[in-house]
Amino acid sequence: MLDEIRDAGGELYGITSEPQTLATEAEGEWELSYPIVGDPHHEILATLRDRGYIDVYFNENTGHLTERPWTSHPKGYYQPAVLAVNAEGRVLYRWRMIPSKKNQAGAGTRPESKYVWNAIESAMESGEEPRLDENPVLTAKSRSWFVFMLLALAQGWFLWPKMSPLAREGDNPSHTPKQRWIRVDVFIMLWILALVLFPVKYVGLAFAAWLVAIIPGLVHIHRVMQLESD
Secondary structure (H helix, E strand, O other), X not given: OHHXXXXXXOOOOEEEOOOHHHHHHHHHHOOOOOOEEEOOOOHHHHHHHHOOOOOOOEEOOOOOOOOOOXXXXXXXXXXXXXXXXXXXXXXXXXXXOOOOHHHHHHOOOOEOHHHHHHHHHHHHHHOOOOOOOOOOOEOOOOOOHHHHHHHHHHHOOOOOOOOOOOOOOXXXXXXXXXXXXXXXXXHHHHHHHHHHHOOHHHHHHHXXXXXXXXXXXXXXXXXXXOOOOO
16 A cells, blocks of 8 residues: 555654664565664654554563564564554554454454555544544454464474564574474374374373473463453
């Protein structure tokens, strides 16, 4: 929708809670045609909040992003949000994500761009300031929490769940979703093979022991993801 936005006299900006160096790198690597602004100290966030535009949700970085040592969110990482403001400072659209099990702890989907642009055009015509959009048309359905946690376990070799931020050139290929699904397939096949080769009661005991063993990791990951109630 970038051409339509600019034809209407507007501009699009991306804002990240990472430093400007990483914002600029992403802008180039993803070949974006709009600027990305780094806001590691949440100065923009504070301004938006003070002006009553939108209160962007952010999570404290509790260490679960250590799989990517180059990431940097000094004051916590932003959850997705969309804000449109006209030249006079009137809000035309606003939406923010609150991390929960329904949206993969905030890693889920986003509002569909055409839907957002239509909402902006409607607000421009009506002259009314919209409320926070709590039921937008989304680009896709988020994975279930079960699948999300299964892939997190796969990232940690089914012993300790791990989160994987966006990949960067040179990162371990095991961080890709495809590789995590391969681990899931192999894990399931190994349990099926165990059922074929060993008595069911022993396999059942082993599976129960595994479930007990992963409980601390599951408790930990729920804590660090800082989920809000659905």
